[in-house]
Amino acid sequence: MLEMLLSIPGLLLIVGALLVPVLPHAPRQAYMLALIGVSGYLTFGIETGVHTTASLGGLDLILVRAEAMTKPFALVFHIAAALNVFYALHDPNKTTSAAGLAYAGAAIAALFAGDFLTLFLYWELTAITSVFLVLAGTSARTMNAAMRYLLMQVGSGVVLLAGAVLLWRDGTGLTIQAVDALTPAGLCLLLAFGIKAAFPLVNGWLQDAYPEASVTGTVMLSAFTTKLAIYMLALCFAGFTPLIYIGAVMAVLPVFFAAVENDLRRVLAYSLNNQLGFMVIGIGVGTQLALNGTVAHAFASTIYQGLLFMALGAVLHRTGTAKASQLGALAKSMPLTAIFCTVGALSIISFPLFSGFVTKSLTLGAVAKEGYFFVWLAMVFATVGAVQHIFVKAVYLPFFGPAPKRVKAKEAPLGMLLAMGAAAALCLGIGVYPEPLYALLPYDARYEVWKAGYVLGELQLLFFAGLGFVFLSLRGVYPTAMDTTVLNTDYLFRRTLPRATMAIAGPVLRVWFVVLAALKRSVLQMLKISEQASRESGLVSGIASIGSAAGIFLAMFALMLILRQVM
Amino acid sequence: MAKSKNPKSKLTPALGLRLLAAVAGLLVLAEILVHRHAYFALEAMPLFFAGFGFLAFLAIILGSRLVAKLATRPVDYYDTPEGDA
Numbered sequence: 001m002l003e004m005l006l007s008i009p010g011l012l013l014i015v016g017a018l019l020v021p022v023l024p025h026a027p028r029q030a031y032m033l034a035l036i037g038v039s040g041y042l043t044f045g046i047e048t049g050v051h052t053t054a055s056l057g058g059l060d061l062i063l064v065r066a067e068a069m070t071k072p073f074a075l076v077f078h079i080a081a082a083l084n085v086f087y088a089l090h091d092p093n094k095t096t097s098a099a100g101l102a103y104a105g106a107a108i109a110a111l112f113a114g115d116f117l118t119l120f121l122y123w124e125l126t127a128i129t130s131v132f133l134v135l136a137g138t139s140a141r142t143m144n145a146a147m148r149y150l151l152m153q154v155g156s157g158v159v160l161l162a163g164a165v166l167l168w169r170d171g172t173g174l175t176i177q178a179v180d181a182l183t184p185a186g187l188c189l190l191l192a193f194g195i196k197a198a199f200p201l202v203n204g205w206l207q208d209a210y211p212e213a214s215v216t217g218t219v220m221l222s223a224f225t226t227k228l229a230i231y232m233l234a235l236c237f238a239g240f241t242p243l244i245y246i247g248a249v250m251a252v253l254p255v256f257f258a259a260v261e262n263d264l265r266r267v268l269a270y271s272l273n274n275q276l277g278f279m280v281i282g283i284g285v286g287t288q289l290a291l292n293g294t295v296a297h298a299f300a301s302t303i304y305q306g307l308l309f310m311a312l313g314a315v316l317h318r319t320g321t322a323k324a325s326q327l328g329a330l331a332k333s334m335p336l337t338a339i340f341c342t343v344g345a346l347s348i349i350s351f352p353l354f355s356g357f358v359t360k361s362l363t364l365g366a367v368a369k370e371g372y373f374f375v376w377l378a379m380v381f382a383t384v385g386a387v388q389h390i391f392v393k394a395v396y397l398p399f400f401g402p403a404p405k406r407v408k409a410k411e412a413p414l415g416m417l418l419a420m421g422a423a424a425a426l427c428l429g430i431g432v433y434p435e436p437l438y439a440l441l442p443y444d445a446r447y448e449v450w451k452a453g454y455v456l457g458e459l460q461l462l463f464f465a466g467l468g469f470v471f472l473s474l475r476g477v478y479p480t481a482m483d484t485t486v487l488n489t490d491y492l493f494r495r496t497l498p499r500a501t502m503a504i505a506g507p508v509l510r511v512w513f514v515v516l517a518a519l520k521r522s523v524l525q526m527l528k529i530s531e532q533a534s535r536e537s538g539l540v541s542g543i544a545s546i547g548s549a550a551g552i553f554l555a556m557f558a559l560m561l562i563l564r565q566v567m
Numbered sequence: 568m569a570k571s572k573n574p575k576s577k578l579t580p581a582l583g584l585r586l587l588a589a590v591a592g593l594l595v596l597a598e599i600l601v602h603r604h605a606y607f608a609l610e611a612m613p614l615f616f617a618g619f620g621f622l623a624f625l626a627i628i629l630g631s632r633l634v635a636k637l638a639t640r641p642v643d644y645y646d647t648p649e650g651d652a
Contacts, residue, residue, distance in 0.1 A: 141645070259631030260639060368606035376607070380616075384623035453603035456594065457610075461620040463591045468624025470584060479628065484639040494645060 062114025089415025239286025
């Protein structure tokens, strides 16, 4: 039993989470860190290849298998899980702690799943555990948002299962490997992964649910689900060209929505979508350099996106709001949070010497090498978008900009500062010395990011984007944040679908009731006729046999019974 | 949301502004000394990234006005009587 617990990566965290609710606060945190440490140590030693198999009713399952790109994902998932524990040191909520740990465990176990059925199990487990993180939110909308979230996540799992069944029926087997996207099975899998990777049109859950979770819950959510989906897309659909354009849409469109959104954690959810776009582009290009870029970017972005969620979570924790329209001049009262948040922002806009620059550049380089001019242009544009919605809107204005009203705040609690400090150190460390990360990447392909000309181009882009902001705000036309609801694709599920259902169901129900009424009338009619017929010298009196009379009545009785049932 | 104007913006303190302008100026001058290797013809244009960064920022704000016009609703939009799915 113990051997199995230790041999399946992530299982230790899933099972270990069961003990979390019964432990008192301080030992609980130490216990969780110890579990993550042991799990990380064991996982990091796993070599590429198939390790544990099982057989279930004639199906061959691969419980543990490592691919070349498994290790970097597993490592960053462990890092994120550990940072989350530090970040939540102040938080006595046992449900969040237990769910968060099991969620991390399920995501890690999913990385090592070698077949689609095993993957399905963990895929759904990430859905079920993570919904508790959304439920931990305190706003009045939490419950509905959590149910919508669960519906999408579990739905993704069901589609995944459908894909697996189709693969099995085709005789391809359940092993997770490159799949032809243009088959029914392939399309199912693509949709399943696409939902969790927040593809266009099915991205609404991300911006809907993440910002409704608790301060610590949102940070935990930001790390795993979407990156797991990216990992699976990379394993199954590398080189599937349409992904390049899907990714480009994901990178560009959220930029405009993030510019309008007032809730800064929701802005971060759009920004997460935009980052995922870069990764999906890399998968679509599918060359070794592009896939290295996707993996490296997923690694770095898990940390800097987490850092940004942490910093704005700290702001929410201390001020009670994460709305841009109510925040300003926070650097005075929360100087360390401001510094860490700035590091996260410099990373996400890929400022040289920060982690985004040395990772995103690989994908950008791969796209340029393959000659996708407009996709390349879209990526550069999306980078300017990050300057706008992250650097200016989510960091500069709330921390260094004018305060709309006096906001009382204290510096973030120690645990939060530790987590943010560590994440910021990683962002800077990877940015300055990326070699250890590069060594973890699945392929040998390299891209020289430190060429003077390239760095110069990047700096020009970022500084002149900054000048764009200065220009607009000096002219007084830089938009001020306003408290609104920005409609997103979740509108389709919250309004369009219910309306469409009613539009179809209405007429159908009307026809149904008309038919029922007609049937009812005809039964009464028949009863009347039969009454006359069975009178003396009637149709069934004397002439017809008793048998046929009984038959007629039996048939009418059956009809009445049926009508009774349906009415 | 984009319509409100605050003519005298205090968003950029004078020193920071000068610093930003100075660095931007240096980056423009650096282009004379440093050769930028380009994959695309447009990219090879002098000061392509500087111009693109500036214009893209403006385009994003312009585009966001369209989003603001078409897709923003009152903050309690989903809490209204039509209810929520």
